[in-house]
Amino acid sequence: MNTQTPTHEILDALIIGAGFSGLYQLYRLREKLGLSVKVMEAGDGVGGTWYWNRYPGARCDSESHVYCYTFSKELTEDWNWSERYPGPGEIVAYLNHVTDRFDLRRSIEFGARVAGARFDEENNCWDVELASGKHYRARFLITAVGCISSANIPDIEGLDSFAGEWFHTGQWPHDGVSFDGKRVGQIGTGSTGIQAAPVIAETASHLTVFQRTANYSVPARNRALTDEDRMTHKRDASIIRELTRGNTNGHGWRISEQNALETSPEDRKLIYEKAWETGGLKFRSSFADLLASKQANETAASFIKEKIRQIVKNPETAASLADIDHPYAAKRPPIDTHYFETFNKDNVTLVDLAKTPISKINRDGLVCQDIGANGSFLEILHQLDTIVFATGYDAITGTLLRMDIRGRDELTLREAWSSGPRNHLGLQVDGFPNLFMVTGPGSPSVLTNMPAAIEQHVEWISECIAYMLEHEHTTIESPGASAEWWVKEVNDAANATLLPKVKHSWYLGANVPGKPRVFMPYAGGLDRYRDICQQVANDSYRGFVFDR
Ligand code: N01
Numbered sequence: 001m002n003t004q005t006p007t008h009e010i011l012d013a014l015i016i017g018a019g020f021s022g023l024y025q026l027y028r029l030r031e032k033l034g035l036s037v038k039v040m041e042a043g044d045g046v047g048g049t050w051y052w053n054r055y056p057g058a059r060c061d062s063e064s065h066v067y068c069y070t071f072s073k074e075l076t077e078d079w080n081w082s083e084r085y086p087g088p089g090e091i092v093a094y095l096n097h098v099t100d101r102f103d104l105r106r107s108i109e110f111g112a113r114v115a116g117a118r119f120d121e122e123n124n125c126w127d128v129e130l131a132s133g134k135h136y137r138a139r140f141l142i143t144a145v146g147c148i149s150s151a152n153i154p155d156i157e158g159l160d161s162f163a164g165e166w167f168h169t170g171q172w173p174h175d176g177v178s179f180d181g182k183r184v185g186q187i188g189t190g191s192t193g194i195q196a197a198p199v200i201a202e203t204a205s206h207l208t209v210f211q212r213t214a215n216y217s218v219p220a221r222n223r224a225l226t227d228e229d230r231m232t233h234k235r236d237a238s239i240i241r242e243l244t245r246g247n248t249n250g251h252g253w254r255i256s257e258q259n260a261l262e263t264s265p266e267d268r269k270l271i272y273e274k275a276w277e278t279g280g281l282k283f284r285s286s287f288a289d290l291l292a293s294k295q296a297n298e299t300a301a302s303f304i305k306e307k308i309r310q311i312v313k314n315p316e317t318a319a320s321l322a323d324i325d326h327p328y329a330a331k332r333p334p335i336d337t338h339y340f341e342t343f344n345k346d347n348v349t350l351v352d353l354a355k356t357p358i359s360k361i362n363r364d365g366l367v368c369q370d371i372g373a374n375g376s377f378l379e380i381l382h383q384l385d386t387i388v389f390a391t392g393y394d395a396i397t398g399t400l401l402r403m404d405i406r407g408r409d410e411l412t413l414r415e416a417w418s419s420g421p422r423n424h425l426g427l428q429v430d431g432f433p434n435l436f437m438v439t440g441p442g443s444p445s446v447l448t449n450m451p452a453a454i455e456q457h458v459e460w461i462s463e464c465i466a467y468m469l470e471h472e473h474t475t476i477e478s479p480g481a482s483a484e485w486w487v488k489e490v491n492d493a494a495n496a497t498l499l500p501k502v503k504h505s506w507y508l509g510a511n512v513p514g515k516p517r518v519f520m521p522y523a524g525g526l527d528r529y530r531d532i533c534q535q536v537a538n539d540s541y542r543g544f545v546f547d548r
Contacts, residue, residue, distance in 0.1 A: 013465070014128050014138035015039045016114050016403075019048015021144035021438040021454045023095060024069060027102050028462040033469070039104075039144075040130065042113040046099050047092040049146045054176075055169035055192065055390070056199035059085045059222065061281055061335050062449040065233040066252045068094065069451060070241040075101060080230055085222050085280075116404030117141055119433060124474050126434065140465060143400060144438045147446050150398030152391050152512055154187070158361040166387040169196060177386070179204040185366050185382055187358075188390030189215050190506075191334040196390055198342040205347060208382050210366065212353040213504055214324045216304045220335040221279025248525035250444075250452025253282050260287035260296040272303045284329045291497045297327040304328060311340040318343075320352040327498040331505050332446070356380060361387070395506045396441050396520045397421050407432035420509070420518030424478030424486050424543055425533055427461070433477040433548070436461045441520040442490050446507070448526045456526065460533050464541065473546040482543035493524035 012035035015022045022039045023046060029035045043051045060067050064081035078101075079094060086094070099105050113131040120127050126141040151170040159166065167177060169192045184204040186193055189211045201207045233240065244250050260268055268287075275283040289296035305322040312318035321340060342348050356368040365384035369377055397417065405413040408431045416422065416429055423429045426443030427436055438457045439445035445453050468476060494500050499507060500519045509515035522529055536542050 009038070009136050010125075011036050011038055011136060011138040013037045013140040013142060014126065014136055015142045015144050017041060017048055017144040017146060017149075018043070018046040018099075018108050018110075019050070019144065019146050020069075020095070020451055021146070021458060022048070022142075023098055023104055024071070024454060024458045025142055025144055025438060025461065026104055026107055027071075028458055029465065030104075030107060031102065032462065033466055035465075037107055038136065038138075039108040040112040040114050040128070040136075041108055041110050044110050045092065046095045046108065047088075048095075048144075049149055050088045050091040050095070052149070052172065053170055053192075054088050054172045054174060055167075055196050055388075056177075056179075057195035057197075057337070058169075058172075058192075059087045059195060059220070060091065061085065061191065061220070062451075063252060063280065064090075064225070065229075066240065066244050066250070066449055067091070067451055069098065069455065070237070070244070071455060073237070076237045077234060081225055081233075083222055083224055085220060114403055116406070117435075118406040118410075119408060119435075121408060124433070140434045140436065142436045142438065142461065143440065145399040147396045147439055147450075148393040150394040150402060151389075152394050152398075152506075153389055154391055155513075156358060156361050158367075161363050162361050162365075162384075162387065163363045164365075164385040164387065166389065168389040168391070169193075170393060179386065181205045182385040183365075183383055184208070184386045184388060185210060185384040186388040186390055187366075188392065189213070190390065190392055191332055192392070193390035194334040194336045194339045196388065197348070198336070198338045200388065201342050201345055201348050204386075206349070207342075207347060208349045208351055208366075208384070209343075210351045210353055210358065210368075211320065213326075214321055215331070215334060216301070216324060216328050217334040217336040217339050218276060218281075218283040218304065219279045220337055221277075222337060244449060244452045245456070245530070246527055248527055249285070249447065250449035250526045251281065251285075252449075253285060255285040255288060257288050259289040260299045261289060261293060263287070265299075268299055269303070272300065276303075276307065280335055281333065283335075284333055291327075291329060291499065294327060294498060297329075297498055301328040308340050311344075313344050317350045320350055320354075323352075323354070326502040326505075330498045330502045331507070351382065392506055392511055394512045394515070395509075396445070397509070397515075398512070400437070400440065405432070405435070407435070418516075420516040421520060422483045422487050424482040425536065426486070426490075426522060427457070427533075428476070428478040428544065430478055430480045430483050433475040436464075441518075442486055442522055444522050444524075444526045444529050447521045447523055453526055456530050456533070460537065463537060467537075467541070468546070471546070475548060476541070476544050476546055477548060478544050485543070489524070490522050491519065493522055494519035497523050499523055 018041035030037045064086040115131045117128040128136045151168040183206045185208045187210045275286045308322040309318045356370045359369045366382045368380045411431045421441035
């Protein structure tokens, strides 16, 4: 980065990103500590992930009454959610409401993409450069860039030659896309693809879904909330808050303490049937041992596979959809609205890429290869007007590494993480003083209801900065030994579960060619993580070093 450009403004803290994390971090530092703070946001509005993700069918899989902040009783009182799961429009409206209610907008610079940041060792501050060339200096730099904000567009030969339109779901045009009368090809059947396909199929003349790995899904059972629902959520707000802060996953329920393997097959089926009818991610919490034991997991997996075979009428399509190669919930488990039912429509076809892999894209569409029994190749052209890439993200580390962040001795974050992310408590990287990460790698983040994880991180960081001000510390950093300890904790927590036992999981970075395969989120639970972070703080920030 260019270090000669004159500095525009000197701040106590600069925050990158105006989603859930950045807005709350701004509020805590500016309103509670009285610091001079600015948020740099690449988009033209607040919302973070939800500002960009407006693809058809997009909806959060956390329930709305917990997919929100809990730090202000007044805020909880004055906001009314309309549905069980909020869509992007309502989440962005909520975050705009928060922004205005707490007068945050005046501290946010929109259309401000951070290109890089360099730690100035002489002055103990960060020199932050925007893509526009503008510079800021800040004592603390806090990344609040979200976990799924860098699109993963596969490098398929010939995309440039495609005569139709193509879109990635995470960069969806804000004025929408019309599929009326179009032949649409959708690549990807993760949480996004499973939400998008039923909605695209409503208007497309034909939808072809290209599936590389078959996936589980459980009905979301979205519905409008009633006045009574809202009244109950508000009345019980403090109980719900305690629950989301004190459990493993940050959701509004506890994981069952009952083991699947200690339950009779008849009772197990009743429990799964009830969870299927209730809908949502709670299905994953039906038994305590689902993510710990392959055999226990198999009971949930075979229940869902049987449901798929019952719903989907074409036996060949049903077989491809139910041919799932990984344990249930070892990848992020999607929830859907009529996903499997969509394949019963006349205008919807499934292409099983395990049988006929994509070979290229040409002017007219997507070309797959059929390998004959005698080893001969047959090219099959799927003619398309529109391609939708529901192919996910360079998740958790992607956005952090796209910026040119340099710590002590010009060490870049890319170099520091060349074999995978390493940090202390998911919060700080060795050699990068006064840089904090909200929901970065090594923290519970995507394995939880995100706002619960975000509040914990923001509050910890804010209290740490308050402690530094009180004790007149200039810098905080974490030595390599602390990162070593924490990386081992993260690996041990993951290895105690079935989560790493998946071929293409983005939790492992395995969906992006060349990305180191490291299990990135902390799987030990938000409750345990909160306790560890609190103990570290109580012990005068054990494992961190001040004023090196
Ligand atoms: O991305 P994904 P996503 N050729 O990586 C396939 C959150 N989210 O956007 O499984 C062919 O999960 C890939 O195939 P495979 C949530 O945390 C939340 O769906 O790698 N196919 C897979 O099917 C979620 O987990 C909500 O073999 C290719 C798909 O594309 C996360 O975002 C809603 C391919 C990608 O699935 C990401 O979900 C939506 C290729 N070259 C998202 N490359 C809710 O809150 C990739 N694929 C409800």
